[in-house]
Amino acid sequence: MSSLLDAVAGLPNASEPVPGWVTGGQPNEQQINAFKAAGGEVVLDNRDPMEPRPFDEPAIVRAAGLEY
Numbered sequence: 001m002s003s004l005l006d007a008v009a010g011l012p013n014a015s016e017p018v019p020g021w022v023t024g025g026q027p028n029e030q031q032i033n034a035f036k037a038a039g040g041e042v043v044l045d046n047r048d049p050m051e052p053r054p055f056d057e058p059a060i061v062r063a064a065g066l067e068y
Helices: 003-007 029-037 057-063
Strands: 015-018 021-023
Touching: 003 015, 003 029, 029 057
Parallel strands: none
Antiparallel strands: 015 021
């Protein structure tokens, strides 16, 4: 298992289909910060715009120093 995938432990449906690319469900703030610490660079949200979000993910991602 890669360090990126380890960083998001507990993320629903987490997988690494291509080395360096982690996919899965909604990360929480702790997982976002751990992803950055493990070398992650970008968080891509491909959900429908009408889907509810539990927190301001773009702000948390940017505050962690990641590109959203």
